[in-house]
Every structure is written in structure tokens, then in C-alpha cells.
Amino acid sequence: MPPGTAPSSSPARAPEPPARRRTVPTSVIAVVALLTAAVVTSPVAPPAQARAxxxxxxxxxxxxxxxxxxxxGAGxxxxxxxxxxxxxDYAGRPGPYVLWISGSIRISDMITVVAHKSILGLGSTAEITGGGLQLGSTTRPGNNVIIRNIRFTGAEDDSISVTNKAHHVWIDHNDFSAGTDGLLDIKRESDLVTVSWNTFHHHSKALLLGHSDTYTADIGKLRVTYHHNFFDGTDQRHPRVRFAEPVHVFNNYYRNNALYGVASTENAGVLVEGNYxxxxxxxxxxxxxxxxxxRVVERRNIYDRSGVPEAMGTVVEPATYYAYALDDPATVPATVQAGAGVGKLGY
Structure with missing residues (x-):
């Protein structure tokens, strides 16, 4: 798979509009172990062979x-x-399931996804439109969830909301656009999330990390990695962070983002490195x-026809938690455009 301390000069800030592969893991994870005795609920069968x-x-x-x-949903x-x-039905069932999305599914509001689910798109046309996915509720946790290879568009609220103490979530190779609120929000004491190889476009508020300025229960949680995502003309929140530390933002491609790229607030600690x-x-x-x-530490980023980044303070190094390999930031635009989004996984 394609798979600082001193503050610098601060540019004037635009007001926020009102709300309306090559990496080295610490462990090898079996993402989709498919059973040969599959339950099939439509004429379209999922891939028959177990993937590596x-x-x-x-x-x-x-x-x-x-x-x-x-x-x-492995197993x-x-x-x-x-x-x-x-x-x-299946997203809300107890126990592990691998759910293959075939074609376009129109939903309203949010569908709750509970623990131990893989939600994977078949081919390049799998789509969830009109609504979104909420990982967990106050009584049914949304832990250990994988969402890959799906186009999300036109959500009435968030496209994906990782909330209510959900942990161990991987959101990878999706396409997000044209929602009403946020495209991908992570909040309310959720933790240990990776957001990788996604495309975000035709929208204002991309990624929120942290519920609000007063929700201090998020302190010590919200540890998230964002890598190899393409923020193509989205206005803001790539991500906007409250309280979390460390947050790792690396090897992402930002293009024509009207308001700002990354914002660290409420004593969050964010490492921004190797981005373009x-x-x-x-x-x-x-x-x-x-x-x-x-607090922000920024290093090895490229600022092409862009402003001066702000940086202040120190941040816990993500490498104390996991190993990773950083791509040369000069290669990021080509690498990310070639590898991010749907239809790149062979499903």
C-alpha cells in the first residue's frame, strides 16, 4: 500500500465562519481476515480470498x-x-463483522457502529450519502473499528463521528466531501486513532479533534495520527485540536486551504512534520x-507560496509510542495524489 520551540511570527488570522507506505508499524495487524463461510445478504459477493x-x-x-x-471485524x-x-442492522450487532459496502447507500442522520467492525467499500463506487457513521454510543462502545475505501458525501451532520470513548479506530483510503457539519470529528474521550490516505474536498470544516473548549475530560485522550491525507481546497480544521497530546500530523498534502491548515488550541500538543x-x-x-x-512543533515541512507557520513550546514525540518512516516532503504531492482516496486497494 502506498501506504521548536520558539514562536515564529504570527500572520493575521481570518475569522472562523459560524458552525452550520511505506511506514514501519510497531506491530503487524490483520485487518480483514475473511471467513470462507460468508453470510451474503445481496447478489454481490465479497472477495472470496482472504487478503494478506x-x-x-x-x-x-x-x-x-x-x-x-x-x-x-477480523475473525x-x-x-x-x-x-x-x-x-x-449489521453495524449495530455485537461481535466482529466484516461489512462490504456495495454501490451507493443513502441513509439519514447517523448509523451507530459498535465494536469490532470492518466497514469496507467494494471497488471504486462504494458510497454512503445523506448521513454518516457514529462510532459508539454512551452505552455501546465503538472500539476496534476499521473504515476503508468508501466515498462519503452529503451528510446531514458529520460524515464520521468518533465519539463516546471509542478507541482503536483506523479510517483509511476514503473520500469525504460536501457535508453539512464536519467531515470527520474525533471527540469525547476517544483515543488511539489513525486517519490515513483519505481525500477531503468541496467542504469547509474538515477535521475536528476535541469536543469544545470546556470539555476538559478530553485531556489525556485524543491521541491521533493523521498521515498521507489530501486536503484539496477545504477551508479549515486539518485538524483543529483541543487538549490532545501528542497529535501527529505528517506527510499530508495541503492545497488551496482558504482559512488555515492546522490549529493547536487549549494546550494541545501537535507535531507537524514532513507535510507539503x-x-x-x-x-x-x-x-x-x-x-x-x-503547542506546536513544526519541522521538515515545505511551504510553497504559503505563509509563515506558528510554533510554540514542546510536544511529546509520537515515536515514544510507535515507529514510523517519514517520506521526503518534496515527494508528498505526487505520492499522496497517486495513493489517497478510494479505488486504490484492489477490493
């Missing part, structure tokens, strides 16, 4: 909370779903809008 294990890099690979990395039945009713910023006036903020400043 694919590694996840970043915080989703860390062993913690009694969970050894992120395995999703459970493989099911093809073609309707909203089927998706809601193209035509981004405010690539990195320390503090934003009404939020208090966070």
Missing part, C-alpha cells in the same frame, strides 16, 4: 485498553450490504478564534 495482512501505522497500532492494535462473518437497513503546504496563507496556528493557545 496490511499494517496500520500510528496510534491505531498501539497496544492499550486491553486491545492489541486495531483488527476491526467474524463477511457480509455484503446494499441498503441502509442492512448497514444499520501549497498556497496556504496560514499553514499552522497556535490558538484560534476564542480558544486558548496550544
Amino acid at each position: 495482512a496490511e499494517p496500520v501505522t500510528g496510534f491505531a497500532s498501539v497496544n492499550a485498553y486491553g486491545q492489541n492494535g486495531t483488527t476491526g 467474524g462473518p463477511s457480509v455484503t450490504v446494499t441498503t441502509a437497513a442492512q448497514l444499520k 503546504f501549497e498556497n496556504v496563507a496560514h499553514p499552522v496556528h497556535v490558538g484560534y478564534a476564542e480558544s486558548e493557545p496550544g
Whole structure:
């Protein structure tokens, strides 16, 4: 798979609009172990052969909370779903399942995904539109979930919400656009998440990390890795971070982002490294809008026709949790455009 301390000058900030592979993992994770005795709920069968294990890099690979990395629905039945009713049914069932999305599924509001699920798109046309996926509820945790190779568009609220203490989540090789609120929010004490090789476009608010300025229960949680994502013309929140440390933002491609790239607030600790910023006036903020400043270490980034990044303080090194290999930032635009998004996995 294709798979600082001193503050610098601070550019003027635009107001935030109102709400409306080559990496080296710490462990090799079996992502989709498919059973040959599959349950099939539509005429379209999922791939018959078990796929080789694919590694996840970043915080989703860390062993913690009694969970050894992120395995999703490995070991459970493989099911093809073609309707909203089927998706809601199987995503909410206890135990592991590998759910294959076939074609376009229109849903409304949010479907709750509970623990030990892999939700994978078949081919390059798998789509969830009109609504989104919420990982877990206050009574049914959404831990150990994998979401890959799906186009999310037109959500009434968030496209994906990782919430309610969900941990060990891998969101990889998806396409996000044209939602009503956030494209991908991670909040409410969730932890150990990797967001990799996704494309984000035709939207304003891309990635929120942290519920609000007053939700201090997030302190000590929200450890997230964002790598090899393409932020193509999205305005802001790539991500916007509150309280979390460390947050690792590496080898992402930012292009034509009107308001800002990354914002660290409320004493969050964010490492921004090896990214490529193209035509981004405010690539990195320390503090934003009404939020208090966070901390940022930035290194080895390229700022092509972009502004001066802000940096302040020190940040816990993500390498204390997991190993990774950093791509040359000069290669990031080509690598990310070739590898990010749907239809790249051979499913």
C-alpha cells in the first residue's frame, strides 16, 4: 500500500465562519481476515480470498485498553450490504463483522457502529450519502473499528463521528466531501486513532479533534495520527485540536486551504512534520478564534507560496509510542495524489 520551540511570527488570522507506505508499524495487524463461510445478504459477493495482512501505522497500532492494535471485524462473518437497513442492522450487532459496502447507500442522520467492525467499500463506487457513521454510543462502545475505501458525501451532520470513548479506530483510503457539519470529528474521550490516505474536498470544516473548549475530560485522550491525507481546497480544521497530546500530523498534502491548515488550541500538543503546504496563507496556528493557545512543533515541512507557520513550546514525540518512516516532503504531492482516496486497494 502506498501506504521548536520558539514562536515564529504570527500572520493575521481570518475569522472562523459560524458552525452550520511505506511506514514501519510497531506491530503487524490483520485487518480483514475473511471467513470462507460468508453470510451474503445481496447478489454481490465479497472477495472470496482472504487478503494478506496490511499494517496500520500510528496510534491505531498501539497496544492499550486491553486491545492489541486495531483488527476491526477480523475473525467474524463477511457480509455484503446494499441498503441502509442492512448497514444499520449489521453495524449495530455485537461481535466482529466484516461489512462490504456495495454501490451507493443513502441513509439519514447517523448509523451507530459498535465494536469490532470492518466497514469496507467494494471497488471504486462504494458510497454512503445523506448521513454518516457514529462510532459508539454512551452505552455501546465503538472500539476496534476499521473504515476503508468508501466515498462519503452529503451528510446531514458529520460524515464520521468518533465519539463516546471509542478507541482503536483506523479510517483509511476514503473520500469525504460536501457535508453539512464536519467531515470527520474525533471527540469525547476517544483515543488511539489513525486517519490515513483519505481525500477531503468541496467542504469547509474538515477535521475536528476535541469536543469544545470546556470539555476538559478530553485531556489525556485524543491521541491521533493523521498521515498521507489530501486536503484539496477545504477551508479549515486539518485538524483543529483541543487538549490532545501528542497529535501527529505528517506527510499530508495541503492545497488551496482558504482559512488555515492546522490549529493547536487549549494546550494541545501537535507535531507537524514532513507535510507539503501549497498556497496556504496560514499553514499552522497556535490558538484560534476564542480558544486558548496550544503547542506546536513544526519541522521538515515545505511551504510553497504559503505563509509563515506558528510554533510554540514542546510536544511529546509520537515515536515514544510507535515507529514510523517519514517520506521526503518534496515527494508528498505526487505520492499522496497517486495513493489517497478510494479505488486504490484492489477490493
